[in-house]
Amino acid sequence: MQAQVTPARRRNEREASLLDICEQLVKLASKAGASDSEAYAERTRESSVKVRDGNVEELQQATSKGVGLRVFTAGRLGFAYGTDFSKDGLRGLAESAVSLAKGAAKDQFNELPRGRQLGRGPEGEYDPAIEDIDPAWKLRAAHAAERAAAQVDARVRKFDATGAGDFLARSAIASSRGASGESRASYAYLYCSPVAEADGQLQTASWADTRRRLSELQAPDEVGRIAARRAARMLGARKVKTQKAAIIFEPQQAGGFLAGLSGAVNGDLVHKKSSFLAKLLGKRIASQQVTLVDDATLAGGLGTRPFDGEGVVSQRTVVIDRGVLESFLYDTYTARKAGARSTGNAVRGWSSLPHIGTSNFVLDRGSVSAEEIVRGTKRGLLVTAMLGSGANVVTGEYSRGANGLWIEDGQIAHAVQEVTVSGSLLDLLQAIDAVGNDLDLRSSTASPTLRIAEAVISGS
Amino acid sequence: MPKAVQKPAAVRAPLLPLPLIEKLLSAAMSRGAEFGEVYVERATTTAVSLDEGKVRSAQVGAVTGVGVRAIRGAQVGYAYSDDLDEAALLRTAQTAALIAEGNRAPGPVSLSRTPLPTYYQVKQPLSGIDVARKIELVREANAAARAHERRIKQVMAGYADQTREILVANTLGHLAEDRQDLCRLGVSCVAFGKGGERRTGFYGGGGRVDFRFFEDFSPAQVGREAARQAIATLGAIPAPAGPQTVVLAPGWSGILLHEAVGHGLEADFIRKGTSLFAGKLGEKVASELVTVIDDGTVAGGRGSLNVDDEGNPGERKVLIEKGVLKGYLYDHLNAKLTGQRSTGSGRRQSFRHAPMPRMTNTYLAPGDQTPEEILRGVPKGLYCRQFGGGQVDISNGNFVFEISEAYLIEEGEITRPVKGAMLIGVGPEALKNVSAVGSDVSLDPGLGTCGKDGQTVPVGVGLPTVRIDNVTVGGTGA
Numbered sequence: 058m059q060a061q062v063t064p065a066r067r068r069n070e071r072e073a074s075l076l077d078i079c080e081q082l083v084k085l086a087s088k089a090g091a092s093d094s095e096a097y098a099e100r101t102r103e104s105s106v107k108v109r110d111g112n113v114e115e116l117q118q119a120t121s122k123g124v125g126l127r128v129f130t131a132g133r134l135g136f137a138y139g140t141d142f143s144k145d146g147l148r149g150l151a152e153s154a155v156s157l158a159k160g161a162a163k164d165q166f167n168e169l170p171r172g173r174q175l176g177r178g179p180e181g182e183y184d185p186a187i188e189d190i191d192p193a194w195k196l197r198a199a200h201a202a203e204r205a206a207a208q209v210d211a212r213v214r215k216f217d218a219t220g221a222g223d224f225l226a227r228s229a230i231a232s233s234r235g236a237s238g239e240s241r242a243s244y245a246y247l248y249c250s251p252v253a254e255a256d257g258q259l260q261t262a263s264w265a266d267t268r269r270r271l272s273e274l275q276a277p278d279e280v281g282r283i284a285a286r287r288a289a290r291m292l293g294a295r296k297v298k299t300q301k302a303a304i305i306f307e308p309q310q311a312g313g314f315l316a317g318l319s320g321a322v323n324g325d326l327v328h329k330k331s332s333f334l335a336k337l338l339g340k341r342i343a344s345q346q347v348t349l350v351d352d353a354t355l356a357g358g359l360g361t362r363p364f365d366g367e368g369v370v371s372q373r374t375v376v377i378d379r380g381v382l383e384s385f386l387y388d389t390y391t392a393r394k395a396g397a398r399s400t401g402n403a404v405r406g407w408s409s410l411p412h413i414g415t416s417n418f419v420l421d422r423g424s425v426s427a428e429e430i431v432r433g434t435k436r437g438l439l440v441t442a443m444l445g446s447g448a449n450v451v452t453g454e455y456s457r458g459a460n461g462l463w464i465e466d467g468q469i470a471h472a473v474q475e476v477t478v479s480g481s482l483l484d485l486l487q488a489i490d491a492v493g494n495d496l497d498l499r500s501s502t503a504s505p506t507l508r509i510a511e512a513v514i515s516g517s
Numbered sequence: 518m519p520k521a522v523q524k525p526a527a528v529r530a531p532l533l534p535l536p537l538i539e540k541l542l543s544a545a546m547s548r549g550a551e552f553g554e555v556y557v558e559r560a561t562t563t564a565v566s567l568d569e570g571k572v573r574s575a576q577v578g579a580v581t582g583v584g585v586r587a588i589r590g591a592q593v594g595y596a597y598s599d600d601l602d603e604a605a606l607l608r609t610a611q612t613a614a615l616i617a618e619g620n621r622a623p624g625p626v627s628l629s630r631t632p633l634p635t636y637y638q639v640k641q642p643l644s645g646i647d648v649a650r651k652i653e654l655v656r657e658a659n660a661a662a663r664a665h666e667r668r669i670k671q672v673m674a675g676y677a678d679q680t681r682e683i684l685v686a687n688t689l690g691h692l693a694e695d696r697q698d699l700c701r702l703g704v705s706c707v708a709f710g711k712g713g714e715r716r717t718g719f720y721g722g723g724g725r726v727d728f729r730f731f732e733d734f735s736p737a738q739v740g741r742e743a744a745r746q747a748i749a750t751l752g753a754i755p756a757p758a759g760p761q762t763v764v765l766a767p768g769w770s771g772i773l774l775h776e777a778v779g780h781g782l783e784a785d786f787i788r789k790g791t792s793l794f795a796g797k798l799g800e801k802v803a804s805e806l807v808t809v810i811d812d813g814t815v816a817g818g819r820g821s822l823n824v825d826d827e828g829n830p831g832e833r834k835v836l837i838e839k840g841v842l843k844g845y846l847y848d849h850l851n852a853k854l855t856g857q858r859s860t861g862s863g864r865r866q867s868f869r870h871a872p873m874p875r876m877t878n879t880y881l882a883p884g885d886q887t888p889e890e891i892l893r894g895v896p897k898g899l900y901c902r903q904f905g906g907g908q909v910d911i912s913n914g915n916f917v918f919e920i921s922e923a924y925l926i927e928e929g930e931i932t933r934p935v936k937g938a939m940l941i942g943v944g945p946e947a948l949k950n951v952s953a954v955g956s957d958v959s960l961d962p963g964l965g966t967c968g969k970d971g972q973t974v975p976v977g978v979g980l981p982t983v984r985i986d987n988v989t990v991g992g993t994g995a
Contacts, residue, residue, distance in 0.1 A: 109789070112591065118612050119597045121869065123580070136576035140599040153577050160652050162571035217791050217912075252791045252912050259793055259912035294913065296989070299759035329569065329671050331707045331715060408578055444908045445917040445939060451707055451715050454937040456991045458908070458917035475915050477941050477991025479758065515758035515941070515991040 079231035085151035091128035095232035105222030123407035178371030181361035205281035236368030253288035262287035294472035303437030311504035317448030324387035333453030343486035353416035360501030366405035423492030544610035549619030550587035582868035638817035661740030685828035693828035708747035718746030722962025756938030756992030762898035767959035771978030784851035803948030813877035820877035827863035880979030884954025955982030
């Protein structure tokens with residue numbers, strides 16, 4: 058990693074100082090008695106606007122920083138974090154972490170990644186245009202989204218919030234085992250949450266777009282129009298009878314379904330036999346149409362980064378290949394414990410220990426359009442919003458509140474609320490009988506439209 | 518509820534020198550804002566975790582920062598900094614000031630301290646307790662859970678505490694300081710049954726209490742209860758789907774109120790007209806058996822506040838009285854804009870966040886039936902004993918909450934365990950269907966964290982044993 062870091066350091070003094078902080082901390086930890094240590098630091102800048110009814114409602118801007126130090130003393134783990142980057146602050150952090158480690162249990166798997174595990178994959182995108190966004194641009198964009206939303210339907214007159222913002226993050230990692238790297242990321246976003254009202258019923262919907270390049274952000278009036286249409290079409294929503302029927306997840310809801318599922322391939326839960334997928338490696342667990350990857354190298358992905366939270370080089374991991382479970386996700390500790398290799402899936406902030414998480418967790422697109430999937434559905438629920446957390450990956454059960462649109466003979470019949478969708482996760486995965494071609498990477502966990510042939514809908 | 522004890526104003530040095538705070542307030546007002554506020558926070562945390570029988574880690578953290586808010590009409594400017602030198606803080610205040618577009622030389626602000634009652638049960642701050650004693654808690658909990666039953670194969674135990682010192686000062690001249698300790702012990706278990714069956718259990722508690730709390734609320738008891746839940750539901754049959762009568766066990770079931778009505782009564786949604794409870798003050802929104810209280814003054818309660826994050830004292834508010842809607846939860850901004858007064862409900866996750874109206878401890882006043890009477894009156898239904906999380910859609914009122922331990926009720930008796938149940942409903946409808954309220958009022962043991970707009974705050978909930986008719990149960994069984 059070191060070689061690639063140098064040019065960035067020349068370009069930007071500030072970023073270099075973040076790596077310096079980490080390196081200083083590693084030295085201080087070793088002085089305080091750590092046998093190994095790793096420091097991770099971050100500096101972020103965020104700026105956002107909110108508007109409502111044509112007026113500015115909130116302007117927010119701030120920079121923030123922090124550093125976390127993980128130490129091992131004779132196989133015992135200690136961790137300390139803070140926001141004080143002064144020499145005394147850092148020394149205090151090193152001493153706390155080392156003294157805390159004494160209370161933890163000795164664990165032979167406590168080790169830092171080293172050697173060829175460390176490195177650098179493709180950079181996540183960083184757009185200088187986001188760095189330079191004019192606050193007035195954000196206000197114009199938010200106003201435009203709200204105005205466009207208000208023109209869609211006479212029943213859409215109220216707004217919960219409409220806003221725009223940007224987020225810049227720089228991070229650095231250094232360890233006594235040779236990790237040394239910096240990375241940066243930029244994000245711009247825009248959202249609108251209108252409320253439709255008719256016959257005493259209120260329905261909120263929201264639409265948001267987040268991108269790492271400003272030029273790729275959806276046009277503000279489009280964001281507003283989509284949001285307003287989504288709210289208006291929910292008016293008149295009612296329960297349906299308890300029954301078995303097809304479930305179609307819109308892309309965002311399909312993404313939510315995947316996010317719920319991601320815990321099941323977490324190497325830690327798998328190792329503890331506490332995932333419903335623990336014993337199914339190499340087995341067919343989903344319909345043949347399902348291919349799912351965790352790809353930290355994906356071009357344009359919101360979760361793309363050159364290395365993970367421990368400095369392990371980023372990679373692409375095929376989790377499910379045409380229905381067959383191919384791999385679980387690991388960080389260094391769990392991989393050692395389970396006799397596997399780290400898949401570069403350690404995630405963290407400066408105030409937390411690294412733990413297993415996804416990067417870009419993406420289900421491959423299919424070949425049919427969402428419209429064709431709806432048209433080909435005799436009877437079912439097109440799910441447009443959900444409530445609750447849904448998946449229990451330990452027991453393998455799924456049950457979640459749903460709002461959406463009822464489909465009869467391929468046509469949208471009416472809006473639905475106050476129902477739940479339930480089933481066993483394995484049954485649901487195996488019952489996926491259509492995968493749309495509408496994959497969009499506006500979130501790091503992303504899926505095209507999915508149809509599940511049959512699940513239980515609980516209602517009246 | 519306990520009586521408040523008046524305490525003399527704090528004598529220790531403030532988190533930031535008062536002359537600097539006054540300067541920051543002036544800077545926040547420098548472009549014509551009507552209200553300025555400085556929020557200073559110093560938070561230290563300790564956490565220990567145990568997994569697979571071993572103390573996995575011990576950690577500490579310390580974060581200090583300042584948030585500055587400037588308000589003009591309904592417009593809010595907010596900026597924060599974790600850099601505490603004067604120049605950086607003045608820049609932060611000037612950034613917040615940009616919400617207003619004029620130029621004005623604000624008058625001087627003179628601050629005076631308000632004496633505060635204390636609702637916390639903390640004699641010795643948690644930060645002063647040796648980490649070794651905190652590690653001992655998770656060890657004991659783990660041992661008790663594993664000893665409970667041989668089918669308990671996985672145990673995770675965690676303890677975390679925070680000592681949060683805050684100072685809030687505003688251009689109305691108010692200055693408030695508070696030290697808010699908070700701790701929580703939690704244990705989760707997985708029981709392994711036949712044919713790969715897995716069931717989970719979770720229990721724990723804490724609050725704004727000191728370490729003596731764990732003398733009564735023993736780690737062993739916490740571990741055993743988590744283990745009991747996991748074992749109790751082994752062999753459970755799928756929950757019956759569709760509308761039915763449910764009986765909720767007391768305690769954490771209060772999440773029903775939190776989701777079904779609490780959020781919808783927060784004044785930001787009310788002012789914007791986006792809550793289905795907007796404009797319904799004085800109307801009947803629930804069964805006559807329903808009286809809902811939000812109470813920031815519960816002794817040692819997880820959601821209790823001597824002072825909220827805007828410097829207003831914690832309060833006990835009756836939100837619904839015998840089914841009639843009586844009041845909303847106000848922060849400073851929404852109270853000001855609608856001609857009301859703050860109910861001490863302005864809360865924020867940290868100095869990095871602007872405050873908004875939130876709940877504290879939300880509970881249902883007890884009724885007069887015993888839990889046994891309530892159960893006996895149900896020929897067929899679902900008894901819900903332990904609960905997971907919940908969520909609500911403010912505008913259409915749809916809420917869900919997850920049932921982690923439930924049983925069939927047959928002829929007034931609790932019979933077989935069921936799995937995978939969740940409840941879904943529309944707030945006011947569910948509350949109108951409340952047909953029995955028990956005399957056994959009980960706050961949850963101190964577990965809850967509430968999320969709104971990306972900010973989390975600790976809350977308490979409570980419910981006596983309650984019967985609700987015609988609730989939709991999500992499940993897969995017949």
